[in-house]
Amino acid sequence: DAGVIQSPRHEVTxxxxxxxxxxxxxxxxxxxxxxxxxxxxxxxxxxxxxNNVPIDDSGMPEDRFSAKMPNASFSTLKIxxxxxxxxxxxxxxxxxxTGRRDTQYFGPGTRLTVL
Amino acid sequence: AQSVxxxxxxxxxxxxxxxxxxxxxxxxxxxxxxxxxxxxxxxxQLLLKYLSGxxxxxxxxxxxxxxxxxxxxxxxRKPSVHISDTAEYFCALGQGGSEKLVxxxxxxxxxxx
Numbered sequence: 001d002a003g004v005i006q007s008p009r010h011e012v013t014x015x016x017x018x019x020x021x022x023x024x025x026x027x028x029x030x031x032x033x034x035x036x037x038x039x040x041x042x043x044x045x046x047x048x049x050x051n052n053v054p055i056d057d058s059g060m061p062e063d064r065f066s067a068k069m070p071n072a073s074f075s076t077l078k079i080x081x082x083x084x085x086x087x088x089x090x091x092x093x094x095x096x097x098t099g100r101r102d103t104q105y106f107g108p109g110t111r112l113t114v115l
Numbered sequence: 116a117q118s119v120x121x122x123x124x125x126x127x128x129x130x131x132x133x134x135x136x137x138x139x140x141x142x143x144x145x146x147x148x149x150x151x152x153x154x155x156x157x158x159x160q161l162l163l164k165y166l167s168g169x170x171x172x173x174x175x176x177x178x179x180x181x182x183x184x185x186x187x188x189x190x191x192r193k194p195s196v197h198i199s200d201t202a203e204y205f206c207a208l209g210q211g212g213s214e215k216l217v218x219x220x221x222x223x224x225x226x227x228x
Binding site for chain 2: 095
């Protein structure tokens with residue numbers, strides 16, 4: 001399997017622009033997670049989905065952030081409008097089963113820089 | 116609320132020396148624990164995990180961790196490190212049937228020749 005695929009790998013944008021990050025989970029995995037990693041706050045869970053349904057979005061920082069999972073093989077995380085404090089590495093991860101203690105498999109991340 | 120504390124942000128060691136990376140957790144219910152490793156410019160990869168049963172768990176590359184309920188710890192150890200072990204290591208906590216994991220801030224292990 002190709003693993004979790006994220007695009008783009010790097011994104012540089014200006015404050016106020018819309019940013020869309022994309023993720024393709026491992027085929028057959030039922031759960032998908034979006035994380036943000038910064039030096040100050042470490043790795044934070046933003047939102048996760050089970051079977052394409054958002055289960056917990058309590059980590060989404062504010063209304064500027066939104067995430068969708070229209071089907072089992074694709075998810076997006078959108079920031080509109082973006083701000084410099086959104087600069088971070090965003091990871092997508094997937095795991096095989098719902099409600100079990102499964103390993104999460106991480107993608108390579110998207111490094112976002114907001115100028 | 117559950118939390119994970121990794122006591123050392125950076126650990127420098129010489130090649131072939133032993134190392135211990137410390138992880139303590141706080142939770143009021145049954146837990147399961149992971150160690151993930153992140154190499155530069157890559158995503159996190161599972162190193163080992165404790166779900167239940169034997170409290171000592173091992174990875175394929177010589178790391179081991181012991182779940183200690185009384186001390187609420189899950190320290191990671193390796194008796195002899197290699198240059199290639201240089202990476203950042205994250206301890207993560209899950210509880211009950213939830214899929215949510217809480218990660219520690221990470222420990223950067225640097226192995227010097």
